[in-house]
Amino acid sequence: MRKAFPLLLASAALIGAGGAWAQEEDLTQLPAPSDDYQPELTSWGEPDFRGGWPIDHLNGRTPLQRPTEYGNRQLLSEDEYNERAEMVEALEQRYQNEDESGTMGIGHWAEVAPANRRTSWITSPADGQLPAFTEEGQRRSDAMRSTWVQGQPFDTWFDFDSWDRCITRGLPASMFPFMYNNGMRIFQSPGLVAIQMEMVHEVRMIPTDGSDHIPAVIGQWLGDSRGTWIDHNTLEVETTNFRPGPSATNIGTTGSPRENDTPVSTSARMVEWFHMTGPDEIIYEFTWEDPEVFTQPWSARLEWQRDEDFGIYEYACHEGNVQIRNFITASRAERAQAAAGESE
Structure with a gap:
């Protein structure tokens, strides 16, 4: 079911509606999160962050990685913003076009939010690109398999990533819009603190009682x-103990690598900051470091907006649990057919 997107209510420094930009604005910098706001407290004395914080309003064609033409700029110019807004408006029109033609396709399936001024979600490195792989990271990447890989044969469940198998989208991917x-x-x-995520119906459990991490030998998908x-307004979260495997780090978000080729090692560490402004x-920020995979850490920032009317529905990934088998049998049949044709 499609829902109407509310207009973004972010600061004018991040979102434009076509008005004149301040000439002195530095497009290479994002404003630091404000510390002025004092959130209400829970009955037990912690800042109250409870509520609905869907990130559907961020699905407005902002890429994970920054296109090279923007250089080190974090923000679009006025003309660039207007161009993106026109593109988003055209994408949004697909829904109405399908209704008028009596069809149902990507216009009904994909939700598009209003445009915003961000050139990329990645804020560091300065060029907005994912860092290069280490030699070991490249080796692991080359060994990964996924339905996102074009032309890949399927023979066992090892040829599917964790998102294919409806287990998890992984971190930090789950914190990005799709x-x-x-x-x-x-x-x-x-x-x-618990964060319920609609994608793959997962819940992140985050103790804030000062307890230590579980033993390092215990790895978990998230x-x-x-x-x-x-x-007085910020939750800092450190996440370790990641489980290596065919998990998708950033697949799906606009501007991600085209294939599921970003591995996770046991050395990965993620530090997040939730600033209620x-x-x-x-304002949600994180830094991801995985020295076995990346040559340097990388960071991202997204602006969340409260929406208590957003409804989270059941995530029915593959009823009957037959898709993995179907991929394998179809792949084998296709290859057998091709081989028979070559032998004739």
Whole structure:
């Protein structure tokens, strides 16, 4: 079911509606999160972040990695913003076009939000690109398999990533927008923050009671997270204990690598900051480091908006659990047919 997207309510420094830009604005910098806002407190005395924080409003064609023509600029110029807005408007028109023609396709399937001024979600390195792989990272990447890889044969479940198998989209991928299933909801209880994610119906459990990480030998798809309340409006979260495997780090978000080729090692570490800068805004930032895979850490930033009306529905990934088998049998049949044709 399609829902109407509310207009973004982010600051004018990030979102433009076609008006004149301040001439002195530095397009290479994002404003630092404000510390002025004092969130309400829960009954047990922690900042109250509870509520709906879907990231569907971020699915407005902002890429994960920055196109090279923008250089080190974090923000679009006025003309560039207007161009993106026109492109998004054309994409949004697909829904109506399909209705008028009596068809149902990508216009009904993919949700597109209003344009924004960000040139990329990645903020560091300065060029907005994912860092280069290490030699080991490249080896692991080359060994990965996924339905996102064009022309790849399928023979066993090892040829599918964790998202293919409806297990997880992984981290940090799950914190980025996709074309659908962008629901996020935060729950809190004394000593615990939980983030419910619509995609793959996962819930991140983040203890804030000062407890230590679980033993390093225990790996988990979403890692082991531990949170600390800092200042008066920020939750800092450190996540370790990632489970290596065919997990998708950033597939799906506009501007991601075209194939599922970004591995995760046991050395990976993610540090996140949830800054509540107003009653309806959280500035979300993180830094990802994995020295076995990447030559340097990388960081990203997204602006969340509260939406208590967003409904999270069941994530029915593959009823009957038959798709893996179907991929394998179809792939084998296709190859057998090709081989028979070559032998004639």
